[in-house]
Amino acid sequence: MTTDARIRRVLTNCSKGEAGRLTLPPDVRELDLDTLDDVVGWRDAKAPDRAVLLVPGADEPIAVMLRAASNAVGATAMCALCRTTHSAGGTTLFTAARRGGKGRNGNTVGTYVCADLGCRHHVRVEKATAALRPAPGLTVDERRAGLRERASAFVEEVTR
Template sequence: MIEMKGKRVRPTPAEEIRKSFVNCSKGEAKKLTLPADLHSRNWTETDFLGWIDPRAVNNAYLVLPRDGGVVGVVLRANTPPKSALRSSSCAFCLTTHVLSDVGMFVAPKAGAAGRRGNTVGTYVCADLACSAYVRRKRRPSAPQPAETLDDDERIARMLTNINHFVEKVLD
């Protein structure tokens, strides 16, 4: 088990981010659009990089610290339903949102399983801003259940959940 408490993504060069992707080809990794704020972001509050490709809104990316480096996962985002009548919870940060603010993200599995078309999917914050939600820096679109965890415990829980998802991609 990886100890997640206190881990943050360190400022990471674009080339290292591109090399970190485990479920796409090197050519695909070279072509993907990196976050626009990569050089200006607040790295002290960056638990993982998660972004939607502004040129292809169904493409999303997740990069997180693991084993002394970073690992990246390519995701495919399904368009969330337009309904605001129901709510759903993010599998990573457990923030409750109206249904339209939670999306299904699907990742091809790494290696031969992914080349055969096997995928792993989960419902997460449609904007991939989980770090901001667990720190209460961004307001969710639905009322939240009462919780007794502090920020560090919520961050650790979120990173554990993300790592479980990445483990399924790597299996």
């Protein structure tokens, strides 16, 4: 099964039609899902308010479809997943419909995340910049592990 097909199959909170309409970026198509150990997020190039969060799982990765709020946070804010602090506009509220009947009835879960969903890159930043400040006092491996833990908890809340 191709990476595209596998990602569409592990999307847990959307219809097959919504999953089929999703645009996957080239770097995501090249992922080895069998060895995935990073949280991967992206915004759909054809529908920028639509995004995906792909999280490593015990047997198979799990993904949730997200919707971006129309406006980014206009002040300095921290991503709830990677704990990177961004300057104005770097963080956006993303919501995810819950899986199944709850989601069809409008029940959602939301959190503030890096506007570009680049958490996997942001946790690897060694030195803070004016626009991007990773959590201080932690190694890159500790930040990566924390990102996986928080992203998994978010996905679990969506799929509950």
